Amino acid sequence: MNKQLLVFAFCLLSLVFPSSAQVSLIPKVGMSFGTYQVNKVEDSEYVVGFAAGLGIQLPIPQNPIFSFQPEVNYIQKGTHYRKTDTPTNTPVDLPLQVESRNRLNYLEIPLLAKVTLGKGALKYYFMAGPSIGIALGGNYRSQLTNTSQTLIEQEGKIRFKQKPAHYTGQDAFFYPAGYNRLDVGIQIGTGIGLQVGNGMLLAEARYGRGLTYLLKHHIMYIRETHPDFGEIKVEFDRPADMKSRTFVISLGYMIAFGKIN
Template sequence: MKNKIVSIALILLLSASFANAQEKSKLSFGILGGLNFQNLNGKDLGGDKLENDMLLGFHGGINVQIPIAPEFYFQPGIMYSSKGAKNTSGSITSTTKLNYIEVPLNMVYKASLGKGFFMLGFGPYVSYGMSGSVKTVSGSVTLNRDIKFKSVVETGDNILVPYYKAFDAGANIFVGYEMASGLFLQLDTEFGMLNINPEYKILSDDKSSTKNTGFGLSLGYRF
C-alpha cells in the first residue's frame, strides 16, 4: 500500500509536467528541505484539550512549477515530512514521531521584487503515514514502541500499541523569496483537517481527536 502511494504521487508529478507540454520551456523544478516545528492538537479521551509541546522534525522533497497565468503557477510536489509532538506529565515524558509521504498541491503567486521574486502560496495537501514511534521516558526507564497505522482498532487488538490513521489531509500556506540564482527561502504553516485517531471498538465514549499542525522553514533551489 505504501509503495502504491509513492507511485501515485510520482505519477501526479509526471502527469503535471507533461500536461502543459506546450509551455515546457517555462516549467521549472525545485528541490527543497528544512525544519519542521510540529504539534499534535486536539482532545484526550475525556474531551479535555491536549497539552502537548512542539517537536522539531525535518522535511525534504521536490516539486514542479507550472505557469497557468502571468505571475500565477500550479505547484504540485512530493515530500518526506516528520511530524509529532512531545508531552510531559509529572516525571513522564512521551515523544510521538510520525513520518509521512506528503503531496502538496499549491497555487503560487510570484511577483518581481528586487532582483528576485516574492512568493505567496496556498493549497491542500494529502499525506500517508509510513512509520512512527512513541518514546516514553520515566526516570531511568525508557520504553520505545512502534506506531501501527489502522483506521479501526478492534476489541482483540493489543491496546498497548500506539495506533494512528495512515491518511491525513489539510491545508498549507507559505511565503518566501526566490533569488535570481534560483535559491529560495520560504516559511510555511500547515493545518491538519482530519482526525488521525482511529476508532476504538473497545471504547464506548471516546471523545479524543488529534490533528497535525505546525510550521516549517525551507531552503531550496529552482532550476
C-alpha cells in the same frame, strides 16, 4: 508499499501539467516543527523533524504572476505532551504524569496555487492550497512519573498494521479502529527567491493544518512490575481528536527549463 506510494505520487504529478508548459523543478530540504492538537492536554510542545521534497512550478500561460505548484514531500510530524492524572487500580496513591513524544513520517502531496511578485533578481511569493498525506510509520517514547521518580519508561516504533499474536515488545500498533493514516489538510506559505546562477535560490516558511484526525481517543494501558511499588496497572482513555499542526522552514533551488508554446 512505500515504493508504490512514490510511483503513485509521481504519476499524479505527471497528469497535472501539460507538455507545452514551461516547467521549473524545485528540490528542497528543511526542518519541520510539528504538534498535534490534543484535547484536554495540559502541556503540548512542538517536535523538531526533517522535511524534504520535490516541487514542480507550472506557470499559467499569458499570466506570469500566477502558477500552480504540486509537490511530493517527505515530512516528519509529531508532538510532545504531558498530562497529569490520578489513575485507578494502582498502588501509587499519587497523581501520575504521562509524558509522550511521538514522531510520524508522512509522504505528502500538496497542490498549491502560487503568486510571485517582484522584479529583477529578487522575487517574493505566496502560496496556498490543499494537501493529502499518508503516514508511513514512526517512533515514540513515553514515561510515567510521580512526584519523585520515573516509574515506567517505554519506547519503540509506531506501526500501522495489526499487532501480531503473542507480541511482547514495546512497539505501538495503530490498527485499525480509531486510527487514521490519511492526513488531509490545508497549507499556506511565503518565501523569497534570489537569482543564483541559472536558477533561483528559495527560502520558504509554510504552515500546514490537518483537518482529519490521527486518532479519536488516546488510549494508554500499562501493566508492569516495579521493584518498589509492585505491579502497576494504569489505563488512560481520554478524548483526543488529534489533528496535525506543522511549521516548515526550507531552502530550495528552482531550476527552469523548456518553453511555453
